[in-house]
Amino acid sequence: EADIYQTPRYLVIGTGKKITLECSQTMGHDKMYWYQQDPGMELHLIHYSYGVNSTEKGDLSSESTVSRIRTEHFPLTLESARPSHTSQYLCASSEARQGRANYGYTFGSGTRLTVV
Amino acid sequence: RKEVEQDPGPFNVPEGATVAFNCTYSNSASQSFFWYRQDCRKEPKLLMSVYSSGNEDGRFTAQLNRASQYISLLIRDSKLSDSATYLCVAVHGSSNTGKLIFGQGTTLQVKP
Numbered sequence: 555e556a557d558i559y560q561t562p563r564y565l566v567i568g569t570g571k572k573i574t575l576e577c578s579q580t581m582g583h584d585k586m587y588w589y590q591q592d593p594g595m596e597l598h599l600i601h602y603s604y605g606v607n608s609t610e611k612g613d614l615s616s617e618s619t620v621s622r623i624r625t626e627h628f629p630l631t632l633e634s635a636r637p638s639h640t641s642q643y644l645c646a647s648s649e650a651r652q653g654r655a656n657y658g659y660t661f662g663s664g665t666r667l668t669v670v
Numbered sequence: 671r672k673e674v675e676q677d678p679g680p681f682n683v684p685e686g687a688t689v690a691f692n693c694t695y696s697n698s699a700s701q702s703f704f705w706y707r708q709d710c711r712k713e714p715k716l717l718m719s720v721y722s723s724g725n726e727d728g729r730f731t732a733q734l735n736r737a738s739q740y741i742s743l744l745i746r747d748s749k750l751s752d753s754a755t756y757l758c759v760a761v762h763g764s765s766n767t768g769k770l771i772f773g774q775g776t777t778l779q780v781k782p
Contacts, residue, residue: 589772596672597714597757597772612769644713658704659770661713 557581560645560662567635567669575630575665577645586628587659589644590614597644603628635669642666673697674760674773682779687748691776693741693758702761702768703734705743707754708775714757717743748780 558579567573579586584605589597589612599612603622617639618632628647632639646659676693683689695703703720718725720732720741731744741758758773 587769594678594774596674596774599769599771602769613771658716658719659714661715664713 558645558647558660558662560643560665562665563663564666565668567667569634569636569669571635573632573635573667575632575643575645575667577628577630577662578626579628579647579660579662580626581647581649581660582625583647583649583660584625585648586622587646587648588612588618588620588628588630589646590616591642591644591664593642601630635667637669640667640669671696672773673762673771674758676758676773676776678774678776680777680779682781683748684781685748685750687780688744688746689748689778690745691743691756691758691778693743693773693776695739695741695758695760695771697760697762697771698739700760700762700771703741704759704761704770705730705732705741706757706759706772708757709754714772717756745778748778750780750782753778753780 561576586603588601591597598614600616601620603609642664644664645662648659674695705717706714707717708714718727720734724733729746733742755775755777757775759770761768
C-alpha cells in the first residue's frame, strides 16, 4: 500500500502542451523531491521542498516548475513540453529529523512521460 | 567526475553465490550513506543504511570506509529475487537539509 502517489503513471503528449505531474503523500513528511531518471541512468534531483511555500531547484537544470501550497501535495509543471523532456519522473518524500542521520526517502511509482 | 560512482555491471552470478558491490563518493563532507534497490521499471526502495561500524541485515552487509571514501554491499547466498539494480547513495548537507545523491546503480542478475 503506497503512502506516496503519483499520477498519471504513463503520459504521452504532443510537443508544446502544458502538463502537470501530480504527487501526493499521506505521511505528513515535510521534505519532498522530484527526480528525473532516464533508462539505465542515475536519478537526478530537479526540485525539492522543505515545507509549505518552500521550493528550490535541484542539481540538474530543468525547465519545469513546482509549487508547495499544502504539505501533502507537490505538483510539477511543464509549461511547454518538448521531446527532450521524455523521461521518468520520480517523486519522493522524507521526514525532516533534527540530528538524525537516517532519513531514507519513500518514492512514488513514477510517471513515464513521452513527448512526441 | 560523478559524485557517486558505481560499476554498472551487470554482475551475473549463480544462486547461492556471494557477491560484493563497491561504490566511491567524491565529496568528503558527505555524512550519511544508503543502499537502495530498484527493480526494472520500478521506483527505488530503501535497502539499508550504511554506518561507519558496518551493519548487517540478514544476508546483506554494508560497510563504509571514510578514509578511502568507498561504500560496499555484500550479499550472501544470492536468491533469484535479489536480481535488481542496487543504487549507492550519499547525502550532502546536514540531517535537516541533506539531499540524496544517487549513483548510476549496479545491476545484479542471479541465475538458477
